[in-house]
Amino acid sequence: MNIRDTFTLWGPTSLAVLLAASLASPAFAQSADEQTENPVQEQSEEPTQEQAQEISIDAVDSAAQVADQDELPRGHFRLPEKGDVIGERYTVVVEDPKQTLIDIARRHNIGYEEMRMANPDVSLWVPGAGTEVVIPAQYILPPAPREGVVINLSELRLYYYPADKPGIVETYPVSVGREEFATPVGITRTTVKVKDPAWAPPSSMRREAAERGEPAPSVVPPGPQNPLGEHAILLAMPSYLIHGTNRPDGVGMRVSRGCIRMYPEDIKSLYERLPSGTQVNLMDAPFKAGFAADGTLFVQSFPQLEENVEGFEPLLNALERVTALTTDRDVEIDADQIQRAVEAPDGQFIALYGPQAPEPEPEPVELIDELELSAATDPDKDA
Numbered sequence: 001m002n003i004r005d006t007f008t009l010w011g012p013t014s015l016a017v018l019l020a021a022s023l024a025s026p027a028f029a030q031s032a033d034e035q036t037e038n039p040v041q042e043q044s045e046e047p048t049q050e051q052a053q054e055i056s057i058d059a060v061d062s063a064a065q066v067a068d069q070d071e072l073p074r075g076h077f078r079l080p081e082k083g084d085v086i087g088e089r090y091t092v093v094v095e096d097p098k099q100t101l102i103d104i105a106r107r108h109n110i111g112y113e114e115m116r117m118a119n120p121d122v123s124l125w126v127p128g129a130g131t132e133v134v135i136p137a138q139y140i141l142p143p144a145p146r147e148g149v150v151i152n153l154s155e156l157r158l159y160y161y162p163a164d165k166p167g168i169v170e171t172y173p174v175s176v177g178r179e180e181f182a183t184p185v186g187i188t189r190t191t192v193k194v195k196d197p198a199w200a201p202p203s204s205m206r207r208e209a210a211e212r213g214e215p216a217p218s219v220v221p222p223g224p225q226n227p228l229g230e231h232a233i234l235l236a237m238p239s240y241l242i243h244g245t246n247r248p249d250g251v252g253m254r255v256s257r258g259c260i261r262m263y264p265e266d267i268k269s270l271y272e273r274l275p276s277g278t279q280v281n282l283m284d285a286p287f288k289a290g291f292a293a294d295g296t297l298f299v300q301s302f303p304q305l306e307e308n309v310e311g312f313e314p315l316l317n318a319l320e321r322v323t324a325l326t327t328d329r330d331v332e333i334d335a336d337q338i339q340r341a342v343e344a345p346d347g348q349f350i351a352l353y354g355p356q357a358p359e360p361e362p363e364p365v366e367l368i369d370e371l372e373l374s375a376a377t378d379p380d381k382d383a
Contacts, residue, residue, distance in 0.1 A: 075109050075170045075266065079146070084290025085298060086169060087138040089349065097129040102249050106263060108135045111156050111173025111252015117346045138349060139171055140290040140300050143321065148279030149190075149242075151176075151260060153183055154286035154302040155347075156252050158242075158260070160270065172266040174242075175251050177258035182307040183282060184258075188237040190278045193271055196222035197232040197243070205257070229264050231271040235280060242280075243267060254305075284308045287318040287342060289325055289352075296354030297322075297331065299338065301345040314342045322352070334360075 072078070077086040092104065101124045105115035116124065118136040127133060142152045142159060146169070150159040153176050160170040177183040199220040201209075209216040220226050229244020242260040244267040245251065251263050262270070289299045299322065304314060318338050326333060331353050341350050351357040 072168075073269070075172050075269075077169050077171065079167050079169050080293050082291070083293050083295075084141045085138065085292040086141065086171075089138045090135050091132050092135060094127050094129055094131045094133060097126070099127070100125050101127050101133065104133055104135075105173075105252070106248060108137060109172065109263075109266075110135060110137065111175075112250065113156055113252050114173060114347060115252070117348070120346075136347065140288040140298060140349075141169065142283065142285050142288060144281050144283055144285075148281065149274070150281045150283065152288075153185070153282065153284045153308075154305055155288070155300075156254075156302075158262070160274070162273065163275075170270075172262055172270070173252040175245070175253050175256050175261035177256050178254045179306050181257040182305065183240070183256075183260065184237070185282050185284050185308070186237065188235045188240075188280050188282070190233050190242075190274060190276055190280060191236050192234045193274075193276065194232045194234065195271075196230055197226070197228045198222055199226050199228045202239075202257075229267065231264075231267045233267075233271060233274065237280075237282075242270075286345060287314065287321060289318070289321045291325065292354070292356070294355050296356040297325065297333075297352045298349050298356075299341050299352055300347055300349060301341045302347055303345045315339055318342050326353075 080086060092108070094104070101115055101119060101122060102112060104110075104127070105112065110118075114136055118134045119127075122131060122133060139157070142150050142155070144150045146161045147163075148161060150161075151157075151174065152159070156174055156176060158172050158174045160172075162168060162170070200218060201216045201220065206216045206218075222230070224246055227246055228241070229246055232241050232243040234241050240259055242262065244264045245261045248263050251261055255261075284305055286302045286304045287299065288301075289297065291297055299318070301318070304312070315338070318341070319335065322333055322338060333352050337350065337352055
């Protein structure tokens with residue numbers, strides 16, 4: 001993968017957030033140790049009625065009927081004793097005709113693109129009462145060390161392996177930088193956490209706004225107009241943060257100027273538990289492969305980010321990944337299936353081998369023309 005050097009410098013955006021936070025009340029920054037000594041009152045508050053209404057949907061939720069999660073919190077999964085697959089794919093039936101597919105996605109911890117690819121024939125805005133909607137809540141863990149935070153850019157998803165809970169992995173949908181503001185690949189760490197951050201738009205954004213006749217303010221205070229939302233986690237990578245958003249409908253898309261955006265409820269949860277100094281691995285793995293607990297080999301393929309295409313051979317990368325997993329196993333893999341997955345990157349699980357893999361089609365048998373055979377062996381003609 002295209003892994004850049006580790007970043008350790010502060011950038012202008014990070015400094016702007018920190019400076020604005022120091023000037024705007026009630027914004028503040030705390031380290032993990034400080035939070036332990038001075039817990040934030042807001043962290044223990046229940047969601048307001050307005051927030052609860054915003055994320056609620058009227059759907060028959062079958063999530064509780066899938067894999068036994070023992071009442072784990074949103075986004076939490078038990079690491080498998082064997083293999084690389086977590087979660088389950090399930091369906092819900094829409095009951096409220098006013099609900100959109102995006103509302104349902106947020107309710108089930110799914111991002112925009114994930115939901116769209118899993119339901120290509122369902123309207124995003126008017127799925128309609130009685131429509132069955134697929135919730136693609138099954139994931140192959142990314143090909144990276146299972147430590148700290150791993151963000152797979154092509155997948156638009158974050159994974160967190162909490163050090164104090166070695167048997168747990170958390171995963172949440174995220175937004176990353178659009179092409180002209182691509183989120184870089186690299187290994188960094190979390191630094192300072194800021195509650196209710198003020199936001200200082202970068203000079204480039206202010207210039208663009210001025211050209212449109214819409215001058216941007218030098219500082220946006222905390223509140224509903226702040227694009228950082230209520231929580232921000234600064235990284236030791238110049239100008240990049242993990243933060244919330246005041247536009248949650250865009251989570252799971254390439255819409256940011258390089259930062260990592262999360263649903264407000266997800267960043268709030270992560271903010272409260274993620275220690276400062278945690279490693280963050282920003283990687284780009286558009287093709288993933290892994291074994292399920294029952295021995296089935298699954299693959300997933302996502303659209304490749306344009307900025308990382310140069311020098312990258314998708315099919316070769318996929319073949320190498322599958323080969324690395326099957327070298328020590330007596331497994332025969334159809335390379336054509338891998339190629340089809342790479343050429344149709346829709347995030348769907350494809351079983352290549354094992355109990356859940358489809359039976360291979362029998363090879364066609366060539367039949368000899370009976371007429372020609374009988375003509376060639378006719379005893380009367382031979383006489």
